Amino acid sequence: MAALDPKRYDINILENGGTVREFIDKKIDELSLADCSEPFHVADLDDVYKKHLTWSENLPRVTPFYAVKCNTTPAVIRTLSALGTGFDCASKAEIELVLSLGATPDRIIYAHTTKPEAHIKYARARGVHMMTFDNQDELTKIARCHPSAKLVLRITVDDSSSLRRLNLKFGARPAAAGGLLRRAGELGLDVVGVSFHVGCMCSDSRAYRRAIADARHVFNTMGFQMSLLDIGGGFPGSDNFPLKFEEIAECINVALDEFFPPDCGVQIIAEPGRYFMETAFTLAVNVFAKTVTMEDAAEHNEGDPDIVMMYYVNDGLYGSLRFFINHPEFGERRYRSVIWGPTCDSMDRLTDSCLLPELQVGEWLLMDATGAYTLSVSSNFNGFERATVFSVVTPETWRALSGVKNVVCLCIKHYKKKKKKKKNSYKFFFKFCQKFQ
Numbered sequence: 304m305a306a307l308d309p310k311r312y313d314i315n316i317l318e319n320g321g322t323v324r325e326f327i328d329k330k331i332d333e334l335s336l337a338d339c340s341e342p343f344h345v346a347d348l349d350d351v352y353k354k355h356l357t358w359s360e361n362l363p364r365v366t367p368f369y370a371v372k373c374n375t376t377p378a379v380i381r382t383l384s385a386l387g388t389g390f391d392c393a394s395k396a397e398i399e400l401v402l403s404l405g406a407t408p409d410r411i412i413y414a415h416t417t418k419p420e421a422h423i424k425y426a427r428a429r430g431v432h433m434m435t436f437d438n439q440d441e442l443t444k445i446a447r448c449h450p451s452a453k454l455v456l457r458i459t460v461d462d463s464s465s466l467r468r469l470n471l472k473f474g475a476r477p478a479a480a481g482g483l484l485r486r487a488g489e490l491g492l493d494v495v496g497v498s499f500h501v502g503c504m505c506s507d508s509r510a511y512r513r514a515i516a517d518a519r520h521v522f523n524t525m526g527f528q529m530s531l532l533d534i535g536g537g538f539p540g541s542d543n544f545p546l547k548f549e550e551i552a553e554c555i556n557v558a559l560d561e562f563f564p565p566d567c568g569v570q571i572i573a574e575p576g577r578y579f580m581e582t583a584f585t586l587a588v589n590v591f592a593k594t595v596t597m598e599d600a601a602e603h604n605e606g607d608p609d610i611v612m613m614y615y616v617n618d619g620l621y622g623s624l625r626f627f628i629n630h631p632e633f634g635e636r637r638y639r640s641v642i643w644g645p646t647c648d649s650m651d652r653l654t655d656s657c658l659l660p661e662l663q664v665g666e667w668l669l670m671d672a673t674g675a676y677t678l679s680v681s682s683n684f685n686g687f688e689r690a691t692v693f694s695v696v697t698p699e700t701w702r703a704l705s706g707v708k709n710v711v712c713l714c715i716k717h718y719k720k721k722k723k724k725k726k727n728s729y730k731f732f733f734k735f736c737q738k739f740q
């Protein structure tokens with residue numbers, strides 16, 4: 304297992320034009336030599352860097368506060384911190400993590416509307432002042448634990464066009480805003496702004512426009528000038544999603560110019576999670592078992608039974624792969640196949656029947672776009688270890704990152720490009736599930 308000791312690696316530099324795919328192949332070779340087949344992720348920091356550039360180009364007025372819950376890999380947090388993003392933290396542990404990786408307290412928003420008292424006290428002790436609320440009891444708690452907090456009122460907005468809706472659980476109805484602000488005033492608390500979240504994987508850019516208009520309405524009814532608008536998350540992480548990031552950005556820019564023009568004195572932030580992480584990660588899993596079955600003839604339309612391959616791979620629903628369906632692309636002969644995760648739970652199934660070439664035990668599968676809400680929700684159910692992460696970056700991007708403050712590299716391994724040779728690994732193309740499984 305020494306080959307997978309995460310302490311040995313933090314960031315690997317791809318030298319001489321080496322690619323992420325070559326790095327993965329080399330890692331598979333190394334593991335095979337060490338008689339190890341544990342699953343692993345590769346985090347491509349260039350992808351995170353490019354996403355940041357795209358964000359800055361398309362949403363120049365909006366400062367991203369990365370939603371740490373999406374993926375807590377230290378190298379990506381260091382990268383984002385170096386690029387100057389803020390962080391949306393939802394707990395004491397997340398605050399502790401980002402502070403330990405170079406973030407400063409003024410670039411953190413504690414964006415959870417219902418917080419344990421101990422976590423609020425921790426935020427205060429570490430100088431984190433900005434936090435959200437949506438109810439009177441939270442205000443009472445904050446007045447007790449962090450009276451100098453800078454409060455952001457989270458309002459409910461229309462999230463009906465999002466795959467994961469959040470507004471049933473969080474947010475005050477805009478109509479309740481006046482009462483909450485009066486209560487905050489009585490308690491001597493400082494409310495500095497308004498936030499919302501249109502829900503994850505939002506498929507209608509007009510949801511942002513409506514929410515920004517709703518936020519403007521709350522600003523207007525406040526009776527005092529607030530200084531912060533937080534437009535939340537919900538941005539797609541890949542081009543496979545039907546609604547493109549650029550389209551959302553265009554809609555947001557128009558709405559901001561209309562409702563919060565540049566000279567209005569309001570700072571605009573957002574809390575993107577999936578946007579930054581989805582495509583940055585590739586997961587390598589090993590096929591450790593295989594069963595060949597005959598489909599029941601009665602279930603088959605033509606009455607002609609068919610071979611069905613069942614593969615068991617060493618990461619699954621309880622590990623990194625909770626939210627995925629796959630779309631493999633292969634040229635060779637294909638068989639109807641089902642891929643299962645490693646645990647004893649029959650829910651731990653990664654694909655419905657799909658067409659794959661025949662795989663052998665010991666071969667590896669590579670799964671793209673596994674960065675969002677995978678590692679952060681994984682468990683070691685049944686004693687299967689969580690996948691290790693190796694982070695890679697090109698020298699050009701590393702230089703660009705090193706040119707900005709705050710980058711701390713624990714240990715850099717130089718990975719040299721080597722001659723290509725045939726690999727027993729297949730590339731899968733994953734896209735997001737239309738619903739959460």
Ligand SMILES: Cc1ncc(COP(=O)(O)O)c(C=O)c1O
Pocket residue numbers: 370373391414415469500502503504535536537538574575576577578
């Ligand atoms: C408060 C808050 N902010 C931001 C996010 C990140 O959302 P997304 O990954 O859709 O950008 C979430 C996700 O649950 C959230 O609850």
